[in-house]
Amino acid sequence: MxxxxxxxxPHRHLLGIEGLSRPDIEALLERADAAxxxxxxxxxxxxTLRGRTQINLFFEPSTRTQASFELAGKRLGADVMNMSVASxxxxxxxxxxxTAATLNAMRPDIIVVRHHAAxxxxxxxxxxxxxxxxxxxxAHEHPTQALLxxxxxxxxxxxxxxxxVAICGDVxxxxxxxxxxxxxxxxxxxxxxxxxxxxxxxxxARFGVExxxxxxxxxxxxxxxxxxxxxxxxxxxxFVPSVKEYFRYFGLxxxxxxxxxxxALVMHPGPMNRGVEISSEVADGAQSLIREQVEMGxxxxxxxxxxxxxxxxxx
Amino acid sequence: xxxxxxxLTNATLCDxxxxxxxxxxxxxxxxxxxxxxxxxxxxxxxxxxxIDCAGHxxxxxxxxxxxxxxxxxxxxxxxxxxxxxxxxAGGVTTLVCMxxxxxxxxxxxxxxxxxxxxxxxxxVHVLPAAAITKGLAGREMTEFxxxxxxxxxxxxxxLKAVANAQVLRxxxxxxxxxDALIMQHVEEPDLVGExxxxxxxxxxxxxxxxxPREAETVMLERDIRLxxxxxxxxxxxxxxxADSVEIVRRAKADGLPxxxxxxxxxxxxxxxxxxxxxxxxxxxxxxxxxxxxxxxVAALNEGVVDVIVSDHNPQDVETKRLPFAEAxxxxxxxxxxxxxxxxxxxxxxxxxxxxxAALTAHPAKILGREAGRLALGAPxxxxxxxxxxxxxxxxxxxxxxxxxxxxxxxxxQGAAMLTLVGGRIVxxxxxxx
Numbered sequence: 001m002x003x004x005x006x007x008x009x010p011h012r013h014l015l016g017i018e019g020l021s022r023p024d025i026e027a028l029l030e031r032a033d034a035a036x037x038x039x040x041x042x043x044x045x046x047x048t049l050r051g052r053t054q055i056n057l058f059f060e061p062s063t064r065t066q067a068s069f070e071l072a073g074k075r076l077g078a079d080v081m082n083m084s085v086a087s088x089x090x091x092x093x094x095x096x097x098x099t100a101a102t103l104n105a106m107r108p109d110i111i112v113v114r115h116h117a118a119x120x121x122x123x124x125x126x127x128x129x130x131x132x133x134x135x136x137x138x139a140h141e142h143p144t145q146a147l148l149x150x151x152x153x154x155x156x157x158x159x160x161x162x163x164x165v166a167i168c169g170d171v172x173x174x175x176x177x178x179x180x181x182x183x184x185x186x187x188x189x190x191x192x193x194x195x196x197x198x199x200x201x202x203x204x205a206r207f208g209v210e211x212x213x214x215x216x217x218x219x220x221x222x223x224x225x226x227x228x229x230x231x232x233x234x235x236x237x238x239f240v241p242s243v244k245e246y247f248r249y250f251g252l253x254x255x256x257x258x259x260x261x262x263x264a265l266v267m268h269p270g271p272m273n274r275g276v277e278i279s280s281e282v283a284d285g286a287q288s289l290i291r292e293q294v295e296m297g298x299x300x301x302x303x304x305x306x307x308x309x310x311x312x313x314x315x
Numbered sequence: 316x317x318x319x320x321x322x323l324t325n326a327t328l329c330d331x332x333x334x335x336x337x338x339x340x341x342x343x344x345x346x347x348x349x350x351x352x353x354x355x356x357x358x359x360x361x362x363x364x365x366i367d368c369a370g371h372x373x374x375x376x377x378x379x380x381x382x383x384x385x386x387x388x389x390x391x392x393x394x395x396x397x398x399x400x401x402x403x404a405g406g407v408t409t410l411v412c413m414x415x416x417x418x419x420x421x422x423x424x425x426x427x428x429x430x431x432x433x434x435x436x437x438x439v440h441v442l443p444a445a446a447i448t449k450g451l452a453g454r455e456m457t458e459f460x461x462x463x464x465x466x467x468x469x470x471x472x473x474l475k476a477v478a479n480a481q482v483l484r485x486x487x488x489x490x491x492x493x494d495a496l497i498m499q500h501v502e503e504p505d506l507v508g509e510x511x512x513x514x515x516x517x518x519x520x521x522x523x524x525x526x527p528r529e530a531e532t533v534m535l536e537r538d539i540r541l542x543x544x545x546x547x548x549x550x551x552x553x554x555x556x557a558d559s560v561e562i563v564r565r566a567k568a569d570g571l572p573x574x575x576x577x578x579x580x581x582x583x584x585x586x587x588x589x590x591x592x593x594x595x596x597x598x599x600x601x602x603x604x605x606x607x608x609x610x611x612v613a614a615l616n617e618g619v620v621d622v623i624v625s626d627h628n629p630q631d632v633e634t635k636r637l638p639f640a641e642a643x644x645x646x647x648x649x650x651x652x653x654x655x656x657x658x659x660x661x662x663x664x665x666x667x668x669x670x671x672a673a674l675t676a677h678p679a680k681i682l683g684r685e686a687g688r689l690a691l692g693a694p695x696x697x698x699x700x701x702x703x704x705x706x707x708x709x710x711x712x713x714x715x716x717x718x719x720x721x722x723x724x725x726x727x728q729g730a731a732m733l734t735l736v737g738g739r740i741v742x743x744x745x746x747x748x
Contacts (some may be wrong), residue, residue, distance in 0.1 A: 018520075097636055117638030118522035119592030138640065140522030178522060202525060203516030 009307035013125050013132040016141035017182040025150070025186060031303035032151050032296070039075065039299055048306050049078035052109040056082045057099065058135070059115040064270060064294065065135050065144075069112045072301035076309075078110070096120055097127060104128040109312050110305060113137075118175075131308040139173050145269050146179035148300040150187065152293050153224055156265055161188035166218055166260070167209075168194040169228030169250060169277050170239075172201050176269045177228055181207050194218035195250060198239045199230075215250050222260040227252050227268045227278050235276070243276050253279040257287065265289050318738055320344045322359045326368035326699065330689035331375065331672035341373060343695040346737040351691060368699055369747075371732055374671050375687050376408025376439075376696035378678040380498075380576060381552055381624035382649050383473070384410075384441075385716075386432060387425075388417025393629040393716050395429070398649065399437035401714040403742035405650040406698035406731030407625075409440040409678075409686060414451065415473035421446040421457045423465035430466050438741040439734075440696070442468040442682065447486050447497060451475055456486055459495045468682050471498035471552060474599065474644070476534060478504050483538065487547035496681065498550045499538055501559070502600060506530035511640050513586045513601045521592065523640060526601050528556040535559055539566045542573055550681060551575035553626060555600035557610035564619045574681050575619075577611050578626040579648060579655045580721060584608075588721065594635045594642035595721045598626070612664050621677045623670075625652040629717030647720040650713050655722055657702065657729035667702070695738035702729045704746070 009027060011020070038044060054073040056066055066082060073080040083103075085095060096115065103111060110131045113121045118138030125132040136142040154160055165184050171177040171193055184191050185208055193204060194212045204211055212218030219225060230246065240246045247253075257264065266278075266288045274280050283290060321343040328339040328351070340357040342350035350357060359365050379402065385392040395412075402410050412429065414420035420429060426443050433441035445467035449455045459470060470490065476499060477483040483499075490497050507530045512518050514525025535551060539562065542549045554563065554575050566573040580598055585605045589596045596602055614620040628645025635642050648655075656674065659665045679687025686696045710723040734742035 096638065115638065117640045119640075120638035122591050123636075123638055138522050138638075139524075175522060178520070201519035202514050202527075203519045206516045207519070 008310060012308070012311050014143055014304050014308065015122055015125060015132065015134045017143045017146050017179045017186070018141065020186070022186050025147070025183060028147055028300070028303050028307060029151050029154060031306060032147070032299045033155070035299035035302040036296070039295070044075050045077060046075065047077045049073065049076040049309055052078045052309070052312065053107070054078040054080045054110045054112065054305070055103055055108045056080065056112045057085065057103065057114075058083065059085045059096070059120070060136070062114055062135070064297070065114065068294070068297040069135060069301050071298050072305055075298070076302055076305055078305070096124060100124045100127040104130070110308060131312065133304060133308065136175050138175065139178070140175050141179045142175040143179050144297070144301055144304055145176050146183040147304070148293060148296040149180055149226065149267060149269075150183055151296045151300055152267065152289050153265070155296070156289060157223065160184065162190075163223040164190045164192065164221060165224040165226060166192045166194055166222040167226045167228065168215060168218070168252065170199045170230045170234065171195050171204070171228065172199045173231065173234070174228050180226065181209055192218050192222065196240055215256060216259055219256055219259045222264055225252060225257065225260055225264055225266050227266070229269065229271065230273060230277050247276055251275070251277055251279065252282050254281050257282055267293060269293070317345070320349070320360050320363040321738060322357060322363045322365045323368050323373060323697070323699070324357070324365060325370060326373035327370055328353060328689055329372050329374045329668055329671055331668045332676035332688040332690070334668045334672070336668055341689070341697070343735070343738045346739070347695050348689065348691055348693050351689065366733070372667070372700040372702055373689070374698050374700055375675040375689055375693070376698045376734065376736065377406050377653060377674045378409040378682070378684070378687055379407045379625045379627065379649055379652060380411045380622055380678045380682070382410045382412055382627040383415055383629065383645070384412045385629060386416065387428065391716065392631055394436070395433050395441060396436040397714060397716045398627070399433070399439045399441065401650040402439045403734045403736070404714050404731065406653045406700060406734050407439060407649055408696035408698065408734060408736045409442060409684065410649065411442045411444050411468060411682070413471065413473040414444055414446040419446050419451050420444070420467070421449050421451070423458065423461045426462055426465040426467050439736050442466075444469045444471050444498065446470070447472050447477055448482065453477055453479055453482060456482070456489060459490055459493050463493055463495060469496040469498050469550070472500065474500060476500045476502050476504060480537060480541065484541050484545065487541055487545040487549065491545055491547040494548065496548045496550055498552045500552050501531050501534045501538065501554065503530045503534040506533060511597060511601075512589060513603045515586070515604060517586045517589070521589070528558060528603070528607075531556055531600060532558045532562060535562050539571065539573060542566070542571050546572070548572045553578045553581065553600055553624060554620070555581045555603050555611070556607050560610050560614040560619055564614070567619065574621040576622040576624045577615065577620045579623050579652050580626065580646060581608065582611055582615065582623065583655050583658045584721060592639040593721070594637065594639055595646055595719045595723070597639060597642050597644055598646055599644040612659060615673060616665050616669060621673065621681065623652070623656055623673045625649040629715055630719045631717055635719050645719070647713065647715050647717060650715060651708065651720060651722045651727070653700065654708070654727040654730050658727070660702070661728055695735055697735040698731050699733035700729060701732050701747070704728065704730055706730065
């Protein structure tokens with residue numbers, strides 16, 4: 001993959017989709033397409049990040065995102081170190097600032113951060129000298145997830161402009177939903193949001209999306225159905241009465257999917273709760289892109305790391 | 316203790332109680348206002364010190380009804396000495412300190428302790444507010460009578476609301492017998508839940524859980540019904556929403572003994588000031604939408620909002636340099652109260668006497684103090700204000716022990732040049748020789 005045909009990436013960090021322009025996003029997707037091709041070769045490695053140190057700092061446990069960032073960094077030739085910080089102490093924030101200062105002293109070039117509090121990655125980015133990638137901060141943003149979703153859609157539908165995308169489930173607590181709403185709208189998609197009102201943030205209509213509390217209506221004619229994960233602690237009475245009732249009204253099964261466009265495609269950021277927000281029949285069915293999303297994840301993260309590398313000292 | 320008389324000449328006198336503003340001179344003797352000349356000159360008595368006020372505004376000293384001081388228990392954040400120095404520098408001559416200390420101000424001995432410490436270390440008047448419930452736990456009433464005798468000027472559970480309606484009903488009923496003032500922090504804790512900022516589009520975009528306006532209005536309406544039932548004097552410590560203004564307006568129109576305050580933060584800032592997770596703007600009540608702010612300013616103009624408070628709440632690095640959702644509520648305010656509030660004068664939203672009334676005469680009346688007016692015989696608690704001096708606030712120069720000011724690096728205009736408490740100069744700005 002060469003960076004010649006794509007314009008420069010004018011940001012030092014990737015903290016969110018908010019703040020990225022359409023050309024910024026499209027340039028990242030172009031790079032990612034090239035990274036897909038590279039990753040499908042026998043020889044998968046490049047030297048773009050040779051000599052660079054990448055630290056994956058995860059305050060929240062994550063298997064797939066961390067593995068994806070690790071592989072992306074390694075394919076570009078970086079030395080990758082994984083740090084999982086146990087999430088028990090209530091004084092986590094102190095750990096955050098202290099950890100940031102400590103890691104910064106080790107002179108990394110890129111830090112990839114996931115944290116359970118919204119804004120924590122912004123806070124950390126102000127305390128370090130290197131590039132910072134947001135791998136998910138609370139219910140705020142998860143920019144690489146939105147980018148990989150966009151890449152997956154674009155490669156399957158050939159475009160994003162004009163598509164109708166339905167995002168379904170626990171939007172209130174979802175960083176994936178926020179990043180996707182911003183990104184998909186920036187690329188010209190029509191975005192619908194579907195969920196029970198207890199799981200929809202207030203002021204959602206002001207994001208420019210159409211809001212549905214009846215999934216059957218919300219799915220009508222949709223080109224893409226994007227399901228969100230419902231956390232276990234929110235299933236039993238606090239936000240929805242039960243798993244059974246949730247699946248009945250907001251779980252994606254074959255019947256409900258039949259209401260979407262005939263060639264509709266199904267996505268899920270993972271990990272899935274089968275039988276809660278999605279049935280196995282749909283998750284493993286012909287319309288599902290869920291496996292492909294994982295592959296695109298590595299490619300998009302390679303693209304992001306490479307784009308940020310253009311700003312690293314002595315690049 | 317005998318001081319020489321002090322003549323303050325060439326001032327623009329402002330008596331907010333009377334709504335009067337005109338050039339004049341004031342003579343201070345034995346800690347009180349001994350003479351006032353509106354317009355005409357005053358002859359300095361023999362041995363008097365004279366200060367030329369250079370045409371600046373001479374106002375009664377500010378009275379701040381809501382300040383958190385870390386003494387006793389959190390002296391690393393603020394002491395009575397540091398809080399009072401900050402107050403003096405901000406033109407505040409009386410502060411009401413909240414009972415959220417360790418130990419809590421819920422017994423006469425602690426009131427006595429605070430008053431003694433203030434007498435020995437503070438340079439402004441410190442009036443303790445005592446807890447409504449023991450340990451601020453929201454269950455058992457404190458000794459209103461004994462606490463009042465010891466010097467408590469009001470009763471409040473500080474940062475907490477008395478959430479239990481039965482407890483509040485009994486407290487109001489009992490308070491009426493002692494003509495005690497109940498000051499409630501109107502925030503329904505269950506509706507606040509895990510919320511950290513105003514509920515709405517901004518919170519949704521930042522991925523933060525919201526505090527609905529109803530957390531305030533539900534409790535305010537309930538409380539006012541209990542005031543109607545009991546007849547006690549009730550002061551909503553700080554309101555923050557447009558709907559709350561209407562609720563208080565109705566209660567006042569019905570003749571209920573209800574007053575309310577607003578934090579200077581809610582009057583001059585809005586939720587947009589949080590920007591990218593500025594924890595110094597994490598407050599309780601939260602900064603609201605601009606429409607709420609405008610409604611509060613209008614209510615201040617009409618007199619529906621009686622007082623402006625600083626809601627001074629010193630926090631340190633350990634409680635503020637955290638992700639927004641994990642940080643503590645609260646901001647410094649007592650030293651910037653005047654400068655921040657004057658923004659409303661400079662924008663033309665409110666006339667100076669009206670603004671100063673909410674900072675002097677109104678709180679004095681609610682607290683039953685004789686200060687807060689520019690009148691013969693009144694205590695010589697005075698503040699000389701340069702309305703126009705422009706500056707960029709530098710938090711490192713604040714006198715508080717903490718530095719969590721939401722106005723750090725803000726452009727402000729107007730500051731105290733000279734502060735007198737009981738006729739004694741407790742602050743003099745370096746630029747005012």
